[in-house]
Amino acid sequence: MANLNEVFGCMVFSDHVMKQRLPKETYKLLQQTIKKGQPLDIGVANVVANAMKDWAIEKGATHYTHWFQPMTGITAEKHDSFIAPTNDGRVLMEFSGSELVRGEPDASSFPSGGIRATFEARGYTVWDPTSAAFVKGKTLYIPTAFCSYTGEALDAKTPLLRSMEALSRQAMRILRLFGNTDASSVVSTVGPEQEYFLIDKAMYEKRKDLIYCGRTLFGSRPPKGQELEDQYFASIKTRVAAFMNELNEELWKLGVLAKTEHNEVAPAQHELAPIFSKTNIAVDHNHLTMELLQRIAKKYDMICLLHEKPFEGINGSGKHNNWSIATDTGVNLLDPGTTPHENAQFLLFLAAVIKAVDEYQDLLRISVASAGNDHRLGANEAPPAIVSVFLGDELTGVVESITNGSSYDAKVKTLMKIGVDVLPPFPRDTTDRNRTSPFAFTGNKFEFRMVGSAMSIAEANTNLNTAVAESLRIFADELEKAADFNATLQKLVRETLKAHKRIIFNGNNYDEAWVAEAEKRGLLNLKTTPDALPHLLKEKNVKLFETHGVFSHTELHSRYDIAMEKYCKVLNIEAVTMTKMSKARILPAVTAYSKELAETANAKKALMGNEADVTYETTLISKISALTTALWKNTVALEEALEKTEALTDITEKAFSYKDLVIPAMAEVRSAADALELLTSKKHWPFPTYGDLLYSVI
Numbered sequence: 001m002a003n004l005n006e007v008f009g010c011m012v013f014s015d016h017v018m019k020q021r022l023p024k025e026t027y028k029l030l031q032q033t034i035k036k037g038q039p040l041d042i043g044v045a046n047v048v049a050n051a052m053k054d055w056a057i058e059k060g061a062t063h064y065t066h067w068f069q070p071m072t073g074i075t076a077e078k079h080d081s082f083i084a085p086t087n088d089g090r091v092l093m094e095f096s097g098s099e100l101v102r103g104e105p106d107a108s109s110f111p112s113g114g115i116r117a118t119f120e121a122r123g124y125t126v127w128d129p130t131s132a133a134f135v136k137g138k139t140l141y142i143p144t145a146f147c148s149y150t151g152e153a154l155d156a157k158t159p160l161l162r163s164m165e166a167l168s169r170q171a172m173r174i175l176r177l178f179g180n181t182d183a184s185s186v187v188s189t190v191g192p193e194q195e196y197f198l199i200d201k202a203m204y205e206k207r208k209d210l211i212y213c214g215r216t217l218f219g220s221r222p223p224k225g226q227e228l229e230d231q232y233f234a235s236i237k238t239r240v241a242a243f244m245n246e247l248n249e250e251l252w253k254l255g256v257l258a259k260t261e262h263n264e265v266a267p268a269q270h271e272l273a274p275i276f277s278k279t280n281i282a283v284d285h286n287h288l289t290m291e292l293l294q295r296i297a298k299k300y301d302m303i304c305l306l307h308e309k310p311f312e313g314i315n316g317s318g319k320h321n322n323w324s325i326a327t328d329t330g331v332n333l334l335d336p337g338t339t340p341h342e343n344a345q346f347l348l349f350l351a352a353v354i355k356a357v358d359e360y361q362d363l364l365r366i367s368v369a370s371a372g373n374d375h376r377l378g379a380n381e382a383p384p385a386i387v388s389v390f391l392g393d394e395l396t397g398v399v400e401s402i403t404n405g406s407s408y409d410a411k412v413k414t415l416m417k418i419g420v421d422v423l424p425p426f427p428r429d430t431t432d433r434n435r436t437s438p439f440a441f442t443g444n445k446f447e448f449r450m451v452g453s454a455m456s457i458a459e460a461n462t463n464l465n466t467a468v469a470e471s472l473r474i475f476a477d478e479l480e481k482a483a484d485f486n487a488t489l490q491k492l493v494r495e496t497l498k499a500h501k502r503i504i505f506n507g508n509n510y511d512e513a514w515v516a517e518a519e520k521r522g523l524l525n526l527k528t529t530p531d532a533l534p535h536l537l538k539e540k541n542v543k544l545f546e547t548h549g550v551f552s553h554t555e556l557h558s559r560y561d562i563a564m565e566k567y568c569k570v571l572n573i574e575a576v577t578m579t580k581m582s583k584a585r586i587l588p589a590v591t592a593y594s595k596e597l598a599e600t601a602n603a604k605k606a607l608m609g610n611e612a613d614v615t616y617e618t619t620l621i622s623k624i625s626a627l628t629t630a631l632w633k634n635t636v637a638l639e640e641a642l643e644k645t646e647a648l649t650d651i652t653e654k655a656f657s658y659k660d661l662v663i664p665a666m667a668e669v670r671s672a673a674d675a676l677e678l679l680t681s682k683k684h685w686p687f688p689t690y691g692d693l694l695y696s697v698i
């Protein structure tokens, strides 16, 4: 590999490149757009577009695309070439400011939740200059937001950007009250840790469930799973290491700060963590990471599975969304600091987060709700569907001292006085201990661990930013009119922590007892996607998003419909795949095996008469026969459940029917099939087993 310094960001139209290539005045004006959101003059856009095009062509690009994030959960792109014909039959390479700033993809097939039907058929993309353009393959990628002609957001990025603005607006009010005059904005920062599985491509191709659904619908547990815990941080296999090297290099070229990689707990499971960045950039980079993971794996004859639960009984994959807020001057607002003044400010922001998580538990749960993640949340390796906050013993001690007036330091028996006392240091290793918490404070940031491995992190951060902006808004309203700032601050922190203490839980979240305890505390336990989604339209949530200009009522409704529809579609694909695999593959295979057993028994009898011992064959045949009947009946029952469900027209009813009728019917099919797998010869079983899949990469 070439010098890392030369490789990193070499395909990015970065600030560094812009400084070099843009006229001084243009650069300055563009910076004002990037930093302050001021509209970009078309003349300036023309100059930027031209410089961008020249640079991209040097990097081998022939095309450009407006890269956007429609509500499919993945990214979309349509490539246009730079060529423009000249009068004398040749071509020029052209790219104008208006092409840079605005695009019009043929957007009619992207989900809109009815928005485009009611308003205007077309949508358009607008350049997001805060996320740098880059060249990938032969194309210049321009990160954009995607809206309808009437301005409704049709993507995941627009609301995210709006939520970042809302958070900045409210946080700045607080900072000014604390006498901060140098910061001019506040950003949320995110470092998403990405988990994934790698399996052999040849094995994958033999499994229709993996091909169509990204997860296995059948498969009994292999003799060896993860019980020996010999995979976590184990030395990385040569093929996987080669893949990771190439992946890193490609990510670095695109300016993605891929930093850490290691084997995860489950066999064939791995993790990649980047260094954190501004949230909208982290979202873009995480999309690139997911895409490159899948593309580069194929070059090594492997398939990267991003699904949240590819294998039953084996750990699923998540995405740990490390989140914090910082000033544009680089001060992390969730860092406790070392002086009473810094500590006081930290405690106020901490209280804001705790209040936000408690009041908007449902929105955090909704932001990670998907058919795939339903298999993971609440299974025994992932955080449960109950949202709670882990603070660690030290910080909890401080919170208790503030709320009860008890001493937080046993030795000196002092009470915590905000704005006067200095907090005790919180050693990182102790705050990071609880791996079971869905929302854990880890020293200077929170780690939201419920996000699914296959999903965009945009929604989680949109909801989190907005909820925290709301706490800060309420705080700022109160503090701005306070006669005595310190006394009001003290009271505000104490009362907020007191009111929202129930959300703090430092114990084991995987423990059954927590479910009962959480219920006693009145916390929500929204177990599945259909249980969670209807909360999106609750009045308090509509009001929250409207107050901060993040979602209009129409936009929220459209998102609800899209999410419910997606849930139904995913389950439909899974159920149909299951019935096909059962009828076309498993039933014929076990029948053929039974026939072979029967023929063997008959041959033995023909040869040896009454002497023949056919116990093995007949016992096995009768067991297989009983299970075959069960599998057949269960498959028919699944088809019936599916038919009934598909006939429903109301999307909410339909989603619940998938959950209550189809999923249990699928479990029955699987149970009979998995039992058959254990009785059937390897030669007859129609596809690779869990053992084959999980230990396929050597």
Ligand code: ADP
Residues within 6 Å of the ligand: 189, 190, 191, 192, 193, 273, 274, 275, 276, 277, 322, 323, 324, 325, 332, 432, 442, 444, 445
């Ligand atoms: P670990 O959780 O494995 O101990 P770290 O705490 O160093 O590792 O980082 C985990 C992730 O959190 C990384 O992606 C890191 O960049 C990110 N992170 C660290 N600080 C912040 C921050 N202030 N805001 C957002 N993410 C952060």
Ligand code: MG
Residues within 6 Å of the ligand: 193, 320, 447
């Ligand atoms: Mg982590």
